[in-house]
Amino acid sequence: MRTGLRRLVPLFGLVLVAACGLQSGGAVPLPVGPGSIRPVPELDGVAITVGSKDFSEQNILGYLIEFAMVAAGADVRDLTNIQGSNSLRDAQLHGQIDIAYDYTGTGWINYLGNETPVPDEVGQFEAVREADLAAHGMVWTAMAPMNNTYALVTSRRTAQETGVATLSDYAKLIETDPAAAATCVGTEFNVRQDGYPGMARKYGIDTGKVRKQIVQDALVYQATADAGQCRFGSVAATDGRIPALDLVLLRDDRAFFPKYNAALVMRSDFAEANPQVATIMASISARLTNETITELNRQVDVDGREPAEVARDWMVAEGFVTAG
Structure with missing residues (x-):
């Protein structure tokens, strides 16, 4: 079992999310400075809590958001590694998490209750974006090419x-x-x-x-x-x-499996108050191909590295941030 940077959010704290709420989260685990992401005056000191689910890819994606927002000047809190999609979703709906990466197929099927996926990646993204905004006031944006189907x-x-x-x-x-x-x-x-x-x-x-x-x-x-x-x-x-x-x-030659492209998810009030967040994250999402995220996942699951270290090293290598 890996220890150190990774935290485990207790399940009982999430089951009672509506009644008790999650704790405010911890500090971002590693320091970063500005790179191509420069300080944004409108985000200076803005409190942003970042969440993720409890597996390697999701932890990496959560840390990518955190490091980007720190470089932009926000006051970031780390609430990654939440157990399960439904717990992450509840935390967002109840305002305990401001931003996270989620998957278009999960949104369409698990959160919105549809049975038939949209076969086209862009079509699936647009469908979940429109439906979730109308039904729950959730904004989906900055879809990545990566498809974790x-x-x-x-x-x-x-x-x-x-x-x-x-x-x-x-x-x-x-x-x-x-x-x-x-x-x-x-x-x-x-x-x-x-x-x-x-x-x-x-x-x-x-x-x-x-x-x-x-x-x-x-x-x-x-x-x-x-x-x-x-x-x-x-x-x-x-x-x-x-x-x-x-x-x-094996190639899905009849296109059965839904598309699970990663995209940024925020409540509409947060997105409207902080439009700079989506702009910053769009350039990061655009570089998250299947090949890229698979390699980052390999470094965690095969090499045994910490997700935060893997995420920061990639952000530094891409020029988005500098190592603090």
Whole structure:
């Protein structure tokens, strides 16, 4: 277990978010100075609380916001590493978090209750932006190219042996040789309609033939790379363990999986009072490609580095900030 810079927000503090509220957060873990992001007079001393969910990518994204806002002169509080999407969302709706990165698919399906995703990335972003503003007064802006969608992977060896490159190929393999398509899936992916059940319907997979094991998400990657009990596995597409273990993403050739592009989310009152925030963050979001965020995730999940250090080093390398 990594210790040090990373904090764990207790679950019980989030369950009672409406009644008790979260604590005000901690200090930004590492110092930064201005780079291409210069001090903004309108943000000087403005209190901004930044949140994130409790996994590596989200912690990195949260720290990117924090370092940008510090360089701009804001008084930033760190409330990253909140357990679960719903807890982060509740904290934002109740005003305990001002800004966070979230995912367009999560907004459309989990927060707004839609069942059918919009297939186009920009279309999905625009749909959730309009609907969430109208329903909850939440502003979505500065969408990044990175798309942390669900996916299936296999080892390079299995891909070569079976010739499976797409989800249609995978479905055919289940039909002809179920044992050769043994699959490990995470607990949520196993039951979510944007996970295995929906994918099986879309690709005509006979679930009665599937040799499937339900395991913890973190165990899927190595188990699939070993190609023993799992020859295929469910993953998040931008996870750093995919390239580290030489796993191969299967192409979603029928465009089933929703788009999960990261975008900045703020309450409308905060966004209207501080329009400079979206302008600053747009240039950062624009550089967050799948390749970029996957590499940053790899440094945390494979190399064991702290998310705050990884985020600050990238911000410095890109010229956005300087190391304090």
